Amino acid sequence: MFRMKTLGALAAAGALVVGLTACSSGSDSPEGEGDGGSGGGDEGGLITIIVNDPANPYWKTEGDLAQAKAEELGYEAVVGSHTGDTNTENTLIDTAIANQSAAIILDPANADGSIGAVKKADDAGIPVFLVNAEINEAGLAKAQLVSNNAQGAALGAQEYVNQMEEAGTYVELFGAPSDNNAQTRSNGFSTVISQYPDLEKVGEEVANWDRTEGHDKAQALMQSNPDLEGVLAGNDEMALGAIAALKEAGELDGVVVGGFDGAPDAVEAVKAGEMAYTVLQPVAEFSQTAVELADEYIRTGEEPETEKQAIDCILITEENVDNMVSPFVYEE
Known part of the structure; x- marks a missing residue:
């Protein structure tokens, strides 16, 4: 029997998006047509926000909170999604440049493949803030x-x-290999678990942050390892897929599943005792902070003192899960 803790996965890439998918602050066009100045609204200009796939609650929260913060600070804000595709990402960056965006908030599609898109925006004089x-x-x-x-x-x-x-x-469910976060998390798991010789990893599959892939890969791993006691996943979506596979097989009881993201469905799974824990990513904090830094740069020309900034995560278990007051928001 499995004792499962799974780390959840992020949603799989959806349909290809060739333009900005949402807009606000009074503009009916995602192209920002008819706006003057720096391409945006009447106050601070346009901030273009590009996320991965808003069908996933993590990325939807990322886009929603960044958009709300930009509007609060007096900007027009539009949100687009690349669903992990660098060609779509390039198209969205081209649109942001054509619209004379005052700044771009970008969740990059690929650690290497997104470099050219960021450079293109930088060459056009548009500051980019990655989240x-x-x-x-x-x-x-x-x-x-x-x-x-x-x-x-x-x-x-x-x-x-x-x-x-x-x-x-x-077994371990690994995220998208093109995303540095996948390897960083896997390395972090290994560094700790390797200190315990009686814990044995008997399989690993790439499930690309996706719930459906997490389900299918977990099924295959279960068949190969019928006495499996745990599932460790790189994010909540993959973990939730594994939980579904375990339920279907009648094997969830006694299997430890651990998650990563703090997504709403994972929080509910922790409350229900189906997922042992999830690790909350501070998406609410970094999404809003990126817009604040962009605003500071637009107004003063001052760049952040440190380019790369890492914000600590929070462990969510049955003991503190009730402190999750809204999606991805934890309060003591």
Whole structure:
């Protein structure tokens, strides 16, 4: 039987988006047509926000909170999604440049593949502030604001060890290989778990942050390892997919599943005792902070003192899950 703690996965890429998918502050066109000045509204100009896939609550929250903060500060804000595709990302960056955006808030599609898009915006004189994921080149973005994935992975892995009682077999569901966060989390898990020789990883599959892939890959791993006791996933969506597979097989009881993101469905799974924990990423904090830094730069020309900034994660268990007061928001 499995004792499962799974780390949840992010939603899979959806249909290709070739333009901005949402707009606000009185403009009916995602192109910002008819706006003067720096391409946006009558006050502070246009801030273009580009996320991965708003079908996933994590990225929807990221876009919604950044948009709300921009509007609060007097900007027009539009939100687009690239669903992990660098070609779509390039199209969205081209649109942001054509609209003379005052700044771009970007969750990059690919650590290497997004470098060209960020450079293009920088060459056009538009400051870019990255959130959630990094690119593998410094000095192009004005800031790169991310969760402290190494700290969060270690936090989750230690809880995983405790829930597994320091022994047993487990499998890992790995996120998208193009995203540095996937390897960082996996390394963090390994660093902690390797200190416990009675914990044995018997399989690993790439599930690309996706719930459906997490379900299917977990099924395959269960068939290969019928006595599995744990599932460790790189994010909540993959973990939730694994939980579904375990339920279908009647094997959820006794299997430890650990999550990562703090997504609403994962929070409910923790409350229900189906997921042992999730690690809350501070998406609410870095999404709003990125807009504040963009506003500071637009108004004063001052860049953040530090380009890469990592914000610590919070472990969510049955003991403190009621402190989740709204999606991705934790209050003591």
